[in-house]
Amino acid sequence: MSRIAQCFQTLREQGRSALVPYITAGDPEPGVTVGLMHALVEGGADLLELGVPFSDPMADGPVIQAACERALLHHVGLRRVLQMVKEFRSRDSRTPVVLMGYLNPIEAMGYAAFAAAAREAGVDGVLIVDLPPEEGGELLRLLDEEALDPIFLLSPTSTTRRIESVCGRARGYVYYVSLKGVTGANTLDVKQVAGRLDTIRAHCTLPVGVGFGIKDAETAAQVARVADAVIVGSAVVRLVEAHADAPQTIASELRALMGSMRGAMDAATRGNETMIGET
Numbered sequence: 001m002s003r004i005a006q007c008f009q010t011l012r013e014q015g016r017s018a019l020v021p022y023i024t025a026g027d028p029e030p031g032v033t034v035g036l037m038h039a040l041v042e043g044g045a046d047l048l049e050l051g052v053p054f055s056d057p058m059a060d061g062p063v064i065q066a067a068c069e070r071a072l073l074h075h076v077g078l079r080r081v082l083q084m085v086k087e088f089r090s091r092d093s094r095t096p097v098v099l100m101g102y103l104n105p106i107e108a109m110g111y112a113a114f115a116a117a118a119r120e121a122g123v124d125g126v127l128i129v130d131l132p133p134e135e136g137g138e139l140l141r142l143l144d145e146e147a148l149d150p151i152f153l154l155s156p157t158s159t160t161r162r163i164e165s166v167c168g169r170a171r172g173y174v175y176y177v178s179l180k181g182v183t184g185a186n187t188l189d190v191k192q193v194a195g196r197l198d199t200i201r202a203h204c205t206l207p208v209g210v211g212f213g214i215k216d217a218e219t220a221a222q223v224a225r226v227a228d229a230v231i232v233g234s235a236v237v238r239l240v241e242a243h244a245d246a247p248q249t250i251a252s253e254l255r256a257l258m259g260s261m262r263g264a265m266d267a268a269t270r271g272n273e274t275m276i277g278e279t
Contacts, residue, residue, distance in 0.1 A: 003096040003124045004149050004172040007046055008207045008228060016269055018229035019044055019220070019262050020209055021236045021254075022100060024051040024067035025084055026076030028244035032251075034087045036240070039251035041095050043258025049127070049231065052081050052101030057129075063234045066241065078105040078114070082121040089122035098125040098151060098172070106139070115142040125149035125172045133169040140169065153177055154200060156192075167204035173229060174204060179212045188213035194226040220261040221268035230265060 001009070011018050021040050025033050037048055053071035057064060078101075085097055099118065106114045106128065118126065126148055131139070133152050143150050149172030154163060156179070167174060178193050193210055200208055209229030214220050216235065223230045239257060243250045 002147065002149060002172065003094070004047065004098075007096050008173065011046060012207075012228075017224040017227055017265055018046040018207070018209065019258065019265060020047045020049055020211075020229050020231045021045050021258065022049040022051060022064075022211075022231065022233035023236055023240065024053060024064060024071055025081040026053055026071030026074050027067040027237070027240055028070050028247055028250075030071075030074050030076055030080065030084075032247045033084050035251055036254055037084075037088050037097075038091065039254045040236075040258055041092060043255035044262030045095070045258050047096045047098065047229070049098045049100045049233070050081065050085065052078055052099055052105055054102045054105060057102065061234060063238050063241065067237045070241075070244070078109055079117070082117050082123070085118075085123055086121040093122075096124040096172075097122065098127055098149075099123055100127040101129065103128050103131050111139045111142050115139070115146045115148060118148055119146035123148060125151050127151040127153070127175060129153065133166055136169065149173075151175055156196060158200075160199075160203065163200055163203045167200075167206060170206055173207040173209050174200065175231065176200065176208050176210050176227075177212050178210050178214075178223075188219055188223075190219075190222045190226065193223065197226055217260040217264035221264035224265035224268050230261070232261065 008018060023036055040048060053068045053076050055072060057068050126143060140150055150170060151172050152166045152170045153175050154166055155177045178188055197208055207228035209231045210223050210227040211231030211233060214223055214230055214232050220230045220232065239253055240250055243253055
């Protein structure tokens with residue numbers, strides 16, 4: 001069983017939803033990334049999404065775009081991100097790590113070289129924003145050979161056919177983008193999200209995580225009642241940015257943010273086990 005599958009199985013048995021923060025590797029400087037990954041886990045994160053810096057992150061709002069720019073100023077590329085994961089694994093062999101980014105850096109490295117290096121570094125899954133599952137072909141085959149989970153996005157406008165296509169090719173979990181637009185949006189209708197999750201689960205046995213629009217402990221708790229995972233991106237990256245001039249303080253800030261979200265999520269789902277993970 002993969003680390004991702006084991007993580008979700010354990011949480012499902014506990015009646016809990018996964019807390020999945022996103023940070024951009026190399027932001028605000030490369031030397032702090034591994035420490036921030038550990039801090040997130042210490043604060044209560046169950047799975048980490050690690051962003052690969054890219055010069056044109058089309059699905060991301062200004063907060064994560066700026067994070068990519070800060071990382072790229074330090075020349076953080078895909079190979080360096082993989083080295084960060086390998087360093088993280090020297091202390092943490094349990095927490096799943098998913099790389100999130102765009103296809104171009106992987107194409108530049110080479111599909112086979114990337115898949116082998118990712119597995120060797122200790123990566124568990126890959127979410128490539130601009131790779132539709134229908135066009136995955138060789139890369140999906142290579143990920144499968146290296147036991148790496150391909151993770152795909154669904155949106156409020158995804159059709160039944162699209163849901164079936166994604167769920168037929170994905171492993172690990174499915175990422176439901178709760179809002180139209182880019183990361184960092186502000187308005188989240190949890191009732192509407194719950195309805196969409198019911199539709200997705202009618203065609204999918206994988207855990208479904210919800211991201212976009214989760215900005216604090218309160219919204220994290222609301223989403224935890226209906227989703228298998230609460231994915232937090234811009235709120236985490238915004239905190240990193242706010243303390244970029246004093247990077248030594250970021251780890252404690254992230255631990256506090258994760259702790260508040262984890263506590264609120266657990267309080268929201270306590271005694272509510274049947275709502276999580278069922279189709």
